[in-house]
Amino acid sequence: MSVVAVLKGGRSLERQVSLQSGARVEDALERLGHDVVGIDVDHDLVRRLREIAPDVAFVALHGRDGEDGTVQELLEVVGIRYTGSGVSGCVRASDKVLAKHEMRDAQIPTPDSLSFNETAFKELGAADALDAVEQRLGFPIVIKPADQGSALGIKFAASAADVPAALVAAFSYSAKVLLERYVHGHDLAVSILDGVALPVVEAVPVDGLRYDFAARYTIGGTRFECPAELPDEVTARAQELALATHDVLGCRGFSRVDLMRDHETGELWVLEANAIPGLTDTSLLPQAADAAGIGFDELVGRILALAD
């Protein structure tokens, strides 16, 4: 059995989720018989890694630093094998703008979008181009911080009047924002494990609530169905797109790809990929794995075995 350092917490806005993921992973690794050391990632990360000299690092970090390639780069430098995507996969998946370009270039359907950094508005007069942006995308528009992993800072603009405040909010989290055409429909999540797409998870509104943007981000507003009750060809297509996205972005080992299914046309659109999806007891990857007959301990064991 090996010595495994579980990297968790950190300073990102998703610290809490990461601590939960990390705690659960630690328990699973212990049950699998490994020697486990939890590290709440902080200023002394490199020093502690050298001290502990683990055989492998299980990266259970979410958001900035942990999911964007920073910690992965450090692990490479220190010479410790680690779970999940490498530096390049993390960089591409965590930057929503870069990911969109990669997907578009690979002909993976993704909703039309534009992106701006804060200096475009401060120094280049981008505000004057907003009407053209709005015309191209059409309302409603979803405005997202470019490098924020969770739902934080994601805003919905129903009309032009909502755009300024939504942009200011999104810029609170990131120096770059993405404006994306809104797809009316349901969220689908397809997790990838070791080159295989797991059963599709679908977000379903609770108790006949209208499934809209607000419901998606309200605690208790949605529940998740897995496997999703979808026509076989839709499931197959969603899994095919997810796998293609995982590959195009250069993700490794595992990831979760989020899609929307247009409720009128049935078309599938890929929104983004998460290089290190949540591993808490309500997270979607563990649910999907469970639906595929892979229990949490086995999932953790397989992710560990894929470390490079």
Place this chain on the structure above:
Amino acid sequence: MRSSAMRDLMALTQRPDVISLAGGLPDTTLFPAEDLARHLSVVAAESSARALQYAPTDGLSDVKQAIREVLRAEGDDADPEDVLVTTGGQQVIDLVCKTLVDPGDVVVAEAPTYPGAVPAFAAYEADVVQVAMDADGLRVDELEQTLDALAEEGRSPKFVYTIPNFQNPAGVTLSLPRRRRLVEVARERELLILEDNPYGLLRFEGAPLPTLRSLDGGEFVISLGTFSKILSPGLRLGWAVAPRPVLAKMNIGKAASDLNSSSLTQLFVATFFRDGDWRGYIDKQCALYRARRDVMLEALQEHFPPGATWTRPEGGLFLWVTLPDGLDTTDLLAKALSRNVAFVPGRAAYLDGRGGTSLRLNFSGVGEDDIREGVRRIGVVVGEQIELLARLTGRRPATPGGSAHPASPAADPALADVLELPRRPADPGHPRRGSSSP
């Protein structure tokens, strides 16, 4: 409603490198360690066995004497029989809900209200209706309109929750005429009031005002007090003074919850009140907090952009800042945290998604230098956001949040800018009342 996003953000305010103006902490470094040691030694010498033993659910008579002194200091009084000693003031909120609220029952609270009461109301599935405040505290006229509207639906609140002195989070104080009227309204409508008064004695200026309970005589007012802010929150000691039928039920509820509050801390408080200078300690705190409040007001004046307004509390621990429309303080907190400073976003004080343009600042828990620096840093990020918003709205009339919603009536526009926040509709990302889960 508290979004998981806000919970995650609030967890980050605890980081050691963050100047947190988000807490609600009294400065316990003010209490001399040697005094603590001395009074605890007295407890050990005089009543070791009692301190280590269970106590009656309603509390030890020794501490009830201390509670009586605090009540009298505010012009109130109570028969010890009418007092229930609790585990902090928070337990009173919980017990009152437990005693009175069935799922779906209406509770009236102030807008904004104490963020810590929100989970209690939510846990008992109360339907919380929030009534606006202005610089003179709760708008009792609006309360009456709300009560009328509820009556038309055949509904009546189980109680009205109010913090009359230096309200948390707004920092405002209920005026004397409104106190009188509120008590009359309670009497006319046979309506219970929960008067939460943790800071009444932490007054820096202005004349003390009578408590609602003293005006009412204790018939319709449940009074909540605590040693947390006048002495120490680590003690976890508070109390309720309530009409007997309510108190009897609260007593049963408390017995089920924790049998009794810590005997050790009850005896410590009793000893401190007997041998120590509790009034002197409050005076020390007032002097310190007053100076910190002044530093915060100066810093706000210096570092916050035009268009921002804030309340000027005459006591207590908090003030309430309202920013120009178009900013959202939950998102602002994320940006503030990247500069290592924190506050409480206004939404935490509402159950209906309002409060997005406001924030609560605490001036009691950190030193003057940190207050100056913390306010400066927040001012910088607010300024950046306002500038960005101006650039973004330059091309069209600024109607952030949607223009389809009418402005709400406000008796005094100047005050409306300070406190009332019904101008913006609930953000689509945040649920309205009734759609949240407990």
